Amino acid sequence: xxxxxxxxxxxxxxxxxxxxxxxxxxMNHEYMSWYRQDxxxxxxxxxxxxxxxxxxxxxxxxxxxVSRKEKRNFPLILESPSPNQTSLYFCASSLGSVQGGTxxxxxxxxxxxxxx
Amino acid sequence: DQQVKQNSPxxxxxxxxxxILNCDYTNSMFDYFLWYxxxxxxxxxxxxSISSIKDKNEDGRFTVFLNKSAKHLSLHIVPSQPGDSxxxxxxxxxxGSQGNLIFGKGTKLSVKP
Numbered sequence: 001x002x003x004x005x006x007x008x009x010x011x012x013x014x015x016x017x018x019x020x021x022x023x024x025x026x027m028n029h030e031y032m033s034w035y036r037q038d039x040x041x042x043x044x045x046x047x048x049x050x051x052x053x054x055x056x057x058x059x060x061x062x063x064x065x066v067s068r069k070e071k072r073n074f075p076l077i078l079e080s081p082s083p084n085q086t087s088l089y090f091c092a093s094s095l096g097s098v099q100g101g102t103x104x105x106x107x108x109x110x111x112x113x114x115x116x
Numbered sequence: 117d118q119q120v121k122q123n124s125p126x127x128x129x130x131x132x133x134x135x136i137l138n139c140d141y142t143n144s145m146f147d148y149f150l151w152y153x154x155x156x157x158x159x160x161x162x163x164x165s166i167s168s169i170k171d172k173n174e175d176g177r178f179t180v181f182l183n184k185s186a187k188h189l190s191l192h193i194v195p196s197q198p199g200d201s202x203x204x205x206x207x208x209x210x211x212g213s214q215g216n217l218i219f220g221k222g223t224k225l226s227v228k229p
Contacts, residue, residue, distance in 0.1 A: 004159070033217070042122075042221035043160070043205060058216060090159050105152075105217065107159030 002027045006091050006108035013081055014116050021076040021111050023091030031094045032074040033058070033105070034066065036087040043090070049074055081115040088112050119143045120208050122220035129227050135193040137223050139206030142187065146208040146218075151180060151191050154203045154222070163204070164191070196227045 004025045013019055025032065033048035035058075045058030049068040063085055065077040074093075078085060089112075092105040121140045129135045139149075147168035152160040166173040166180045166189065173180050179192045193200055206220040 035219075040221060043207075043219035045216060045218075048216065059218075092159075104150075104162040104165070105160075107161065109157070109159050 002106070004091055004093055004106050004108035006089070006111045008111060009109065010112050012114045012116065015082055016080050019078050019081060019113075021078075021089055021091075021113070023074045023076065023108060024072050025074075025091075025093040025106070026072065027093065027095070027106065028071065029093035029095050029106070030071070032068065033092045034064070034074070034076045035090045035092065036060065037090060037110075038087050046076065046089075078113075081113075083115050086113060086115050118220075119146075120206055120218045120220040122204075122206055122223045124223050125221070126224040126226070129196045129225065131198055131227055131229050132195045135191075135196045135200065135225055135227065137191040137193075137204050137206075137225065139189045139191075139220055140187060141189075141208050143208070143210065143218075144187070145210040147211055148209045149180070149182060149189050150207045150209075150217070151178075152205045152207060152219075153200075154205065160205060193225075196225075198227050198229050201225055201227045 007022045030051050034046040035043045037043050044060045047066040049055045090110050091108040094105045150165040151163040153163045154160040164175050164178050164180050166182050171182050182189045203222045203224045205222045207217050209217045
């Protein structure tokens with residue numbers, strides 16, 4: 001089954017404790033991206049990756065890191081989480097960039113993160 | 117500054133009637149627009165898209181209209197069904213933006229039986 005898998009789905013942590021949210025897709029997609037969803041703010045892009053070893057900042061990259069060492073995985077790293085990073089996070093992938101005519105993004109089920 | 121605006125946080129429609137969800141954008145460089153649907157506890161799913169070279173795209177009960185001069189697009193659902201109840205996100209991108217898809221805040225649609 002084609003899917004984007006995120007882990008963990010739920011996490012409660014404390015300020016400053018490094019954490020990683022993993023994302024894996026099994027569709028051989030080149031493009032992957034991370035979003036956060038907050039009440040009243042919709043979906044905002046954190047980072048995206050056009051291909052292996054190619055990453056770029058989205059609209060709200062502060063406090064996050066990503067890596068794309070292999071095509072299927074795109075982990076989101078919070079080196080020193082803070083309470084303002086409490087949010088619902090979505091990983092997404094697509095065959096090409098949005099402008100490549102393959103604009104359909106496949107989203108994971110989301111990871112709800114709470115930073116105390 | 118919000119580049120993609122969905123000014124109605126919620127919309128309630130009777131089953132069988134038409135649902136019209138609206139979206140406005142400010143960036144004239146946007147040339148590709150998409151609608152996503154999101155159910156609670158699930159990730160958004162792609163619904164329909166439209167390129168700026170078109171003014172209408174239809175897929176079954178869903179039609180998206182684009183008015184470039186007004187920088188406005190709308191999603192029509194006819195007829196509306198209770199299963200359409202979800203949050204709908206409008207999204208836009210510009211050629212050369214390398215995949216930076218800008219989303220609106222979403223509109224929660226409730227279709228009542």
